[in-house]
Amino acid sequence: MKGHIDVTGFGTASAPSDVVLLDLRVQCDAPDVSSALQDASARMAGVQEAVRTHGVAPADVRTTGSGVHQRWAEGRPDVVGYTAFQSLQVRVRDVRAVGAIVGSVASAAGNSLGIDGITLAIGDPEPVARAARDAAFADARGKAEQYAALAGRALGRVVRLSDVPVVVAGPMPRMMRAGAPAELAVEPGEQAVTAQVTVRWAWADADR
Known part of the structure; x- marks a missing residue:
């Protein structure tokens, strides 16, 4: 099949x-x-x-x-x-x-x-981007395994993978007055990095 x-x-x-x-x-x-x-x-x-x-x-x-x-x-x-x-x-x-x-x-x-x-x-965004890509692939695999189980089949090898460039998103800096009008204290908060990947798996029985 x-x-x-x-x-x-x-x-x-x-x-x-x-x-x-x-x-x-x-x-x-x-x-x-x-x-x-x-x-x-x-x-x-x-x-x-x-x-x-x-x-x-x-x-x-x-x-x-x-x-x-x-x-x-x-x-x-x-x-x-x-x-x-x-x-x-x-x-x-x-x-x-x-x-x-x-x-x-x-x-x-x-x-x-x-x-x-x-x-x-983020001064060095690559480690965060790698973590986001790891999470994206794990999310894709988890979905694929669920669908495979629902279909009564097993996943085979990965035959195609397409990546969407990571997106860095974060809130605008909050600037708080601190003393003289020109002095600003910036609250940095966190930056979120989002990754998206589309993966194609062959069915394990595809070559039989």
């Missing part, structure tokens, strides 16, 4: 968030391009220095964008100035330091600072 059974399994594993990604931006207005660029560069240099004072490694700081654009008079085709911006992503490996870093960066950049995102992550 020929035949097979296809089953989809799901698995989830979780781990504490131990990395915070800060997406920072400085934006400066000036009547000419040169002044706008110089101001933005100076303020970003202050931001980078503030980050370094908290022990963030150079490899964990990267520029993600920069540019300059014109500002137009309201309702008229007249250029009234220029806006320059620079953006930076900082990987903070000590979650407890996030509030102090944000406070220092705010002091260095002043009102030119923008925080485009504060994202929680």
Whole structure:
């Protein structure tokens, strides 16, 4: 007899968030391009220095964008100035330091600072992803064995396996005021990693 059974399994594993990604931006207005660029560069240099004072490694700081654009008079085709911006992503490996870093960066950049995102992550997600995949395959096998028993048959070898890339999902960081307005305490919580796999088993008697 020929035949097979296809089953989809799901698995989830979780781990504490131990990395915070800060997406920072400085934006400066000036009547000419040169002044706008110089101001933005100076303020970003202050931001980078503030980050370094908290022990963030150079490899964990990267520029993600920069540019300059014109500002137009309201309702008229007249250029009234220029806006320059620079953006930076900082990987903070000590979650407890996030509030102090944000406070220092705010002091260095002043009102030119923008925080485009504060994202929680797992520094080494692979062990958690492996655990999720293990759970997904075990879930698929358990379902297949149940169906085989209901059908009065036995599972044979695996003949096909398709994997859906793991998905990391977690709550947005909860930011709690702690003292001065610029100081934030981040509660990291846990990140969940979900895996999905579809497995095809041949019936044990398929080749008879």
